[in-house]
Structure formats: C-alpha cells, structure tokens
Amino acid sequence: MIRLNALFLPLLMACTLVQAAPLPVEEAAPGVFVHHGTHKDIDTDYGGDICNIGFIVGERGVAVIDTGGSAKVGRQLREAVRRVTDKPILYVINTHIHPDHIFGNAAFKQDNPVFVGHDKLAGAMTQRKDAYLRNQVQWVGADAADSEIIPPSLAVKATHTLDIGGRVLHLTAHPVAHTNNDLTILDDKTATLWSGDLIFVERTPSIDGDLKGWLSVIDQLRGIQAARVVPGHGPVTIDWKTALDNEQRYLSTLLQDIRAAIKAGKTMEQTMETANRSEQGKWALFDIVNRRNVNTVFPALEWE
Ligand SMILES: [Zn+2]
Numbered sequence: 101m102i103r104l105n106a107l108f109l110p111l112l113m114a115c116t117l118v119q120a121a122p123l124p125v126e127e128a129a130p131g132v133f134v135h136h137g138t139h140k141d142i143d144t145d146y147g148g149d150i151c152n153i154g155f156i157v158g159e160r161g162v163a164v165i166d167t168g169g170s171a172k173v174g175r176q177l178r179e180a181v182r183r184v185t186d187k188p189i190l191y192v193i194n195t196h197i198h199p200d201h202i203f204g205n206a207a208f209k210q211d212n213p214v215f216v217g218h219d220k221l222a223g224a225m226t227q228r229k230d231a232y233l234r235n236q237v238q239w240v241g242a243d244a245a246d247s248e249i250i251p252p253s254l255a256v257k258a259t260h261t262l263d264i265g266g267r268v269l270h271l272t273a274h275p276v277a278h279t280n281n282d283l284t285i286l287d288d289k290t291a292t293l294w295s296g297d298l299i300f301v302e303r304t305p306s307i308d309g310d311l312k313g314w315l316s317v318i319d320q321l322r323g324i325q326a327a328r329v330v331p332g333h334g335p336v337t338i339d340w341k342t343a344l345d346n347e348q349r350y351l352s353t354l355l356q357d358i359r360a361a362i363k364a365g366k367t368m369e370q371t372m373e374t375a376n377r378s379e380q381g382k383w384a385l386f387d388i389v390n391r392r393n394v395n396t397v398f399p400a401l402e403w404e
Pocket of ligand 1: 198278
C-alpha cells in the first residue's frame with residue numbers, strides 16, 4: 101500500500117497542477133457568465149482575483165471578456181468555460197490595460213483566439229510591460245510564474261462587431277476616461293453591456309486616464325440601450341443609470357473639491373485629506389483609492 105502511494109503521488113500531483121479548479125460564475129443573462137472578484141486593492145499578494153471577468157457563449161463559439169490578474173486565474177476561468185461548453189474560444193477581449201483584467205490572457209494562448217482590444221491598448225501594454233511584469237511577483241507571488249502580456253491582434257479604433265453565432269457583440273472604443281484604452285461590449289441578444297472599469301459599482305472609481313474625459317464618456321454611456329450592466333467591479337446591475345449617477349457624483353465632487361483646493365492655495369498632500377469627504381463611507385477602499393485619485397488629478401488641474 102505504501103509502495104503504491106509512493107508510485108502514484110507524483111502522478112496525482114502533476115494532475116493537480118494541470119487541472120485548475122474552475123472559478124465560480126453566475127449566469128447573469130442567457131449565455132452570459134460572470135465571475136466576481138473581491139474588493140481588494142492591487143497590492144502585495146492581492147491574489148489576482150478582484151474584478152469581473154467572464155464569457156459569452158454563442159452558437160459558433162465563445163468570447164472571453166477579461167481574464168483576471170494572473171495566468172492561474174486565467175486557467176481557472178478557462179476551466180469555468182469548459183464546464184459550460186466545449187465550443188471553441190474564438191475571442192479574448194480585454195476591456196482595458198489594468199493588470200487585474202489582462203494577466204490571465206496567457207491561459208488562453210493554447211486556444212489560438214483572436215485577442216481583441218482598444219486601438220490604444222497595445223501601446224499602453226508596451227509602455228507598462230516592464231513595470232507590470234516586475235510588480236507581478238509582488239502582487240501575486242508564486243502565481244506570477246507564467247505571467248505574460250499579450251497585446252490585441254485585433255485593435256478597435258471606433259466600433260467593431262463580432263458575430264459568435266446567434267448573437268452579435270458590439271464593441272466600442274472610448275476616448276480617454278478611466279484609461280486611454282477603455283472598450284465596452286454590448287451583447288445584442290440579451291442587451292447586456294459589459295462596461296469594464298468605465299462603470300464601478302460599490303468600489304471607489306479609480307482614475308488612470310482623464311477625469312473630465314470620464315465625465316463626458318459617462319454622458320455618452322447613458323445613451324446605450326442596455327437591460328443590465330456587468331461593471332468592471334461590483335454586482336451585475338439592472339438599475340445601471342443610478343450606478344452611473346453615483347459614479348458621476350463621485351467624480352464631479354472630486355473635480356470641484358480639487359479645483360477649490362488649488363484656488364485656496366492648498367497643497368496636494370492637504371487636498372488628499374480633504375477632497376471628496378462627502379463620498380467617504382459610500383464606497384469600498386475609499387481611503388486608499390481616493391488619495392491616489394487626488395495624486396493623479398491634482399497635478400493636471402494645477403495647469404487648467
Ligand atoms: Zn481598471
């Protein structure tokens with residue numbers, strides 16, 4: 101018996117390594133599957149699983165939308181796809197550059213999908229590649245092993261449609277807002293809008309693009325006919341216009357408060373303590389992310 105165990109142990113271990121446990125997913129609408137990460141900051145050992153990632157199943161094949169913060173999370177997402185369907189994975193779409201959304205791409209290379217992103221995504225990846233790969237070890241520890249940045253092979257400049265069989269995905273590349281490479285996906289069959297980080301629900305919106313640009317993109321998003329939104333972070337939301345109201349209020353109050361602080365001769369450090377206090381308690385990770393937003397926005401507004 102002992103000899104048998106010794107013989108099979110390496111084999112069992114190899115199997116565990118290859119077979120990733122599938123991520124739990126919710127079917128938010130027919131054929132639309134979402135995995136929800138937890139509200140953690142991207143920091144030491146955050147685990148790579150903090151945003152919404154998932155996939156849409158068509159008659160012809162599957163479109164994956166965002167892949168998680170590590171190759172391991174990507175493999176677990178791939179396993180979740182395989183639990184639902186054995187149809188080919190045709191597309192892997194990234195909503196934007198951020199590491200919690202893109203580092204799982206590597207797990208889908210074996211499927212030879214078309215990688216899809218905003219026209220500006222490849223450039224952003226080139227610019228940030230070294231820093232992201234360096235930080236990845238700190239961010240996800242041993243899970244950084246197979247980390248790789250995979251740029252889009254199909255770049256969306258304005259709009260593009262992907263027919264995955266029985267349903268068409270309408271992709272829109274937006275002007276600078278959350279980042280300079282935000283892409284949204286609208287599934288025509290269920291009117292589900294996959295917004296990436298253009299819409300935050302529960303979690304404090306973080307700015308890595310342009311605050312004023314984001315406010316104008318919010319106005320454009322209001323024109324979309326969507327029955328529900330899969331935000332970048334937070335629950336799938338039916339009343340997404342209210343979610344947009346909340347986000348707009350957070351961002352415009354931040355803009356007002358920073359402008360007022362600059363006018364009153366306050367420093368950036370002082371402004372970090374005072375800006376947007378009325379929003380505290382309304383958002384997860386407020387203290388960390390709000391300070392960081394002031395740090396990003398203050399220098400740009402100083403030269404208005
Ligand atoms: Zn983001």
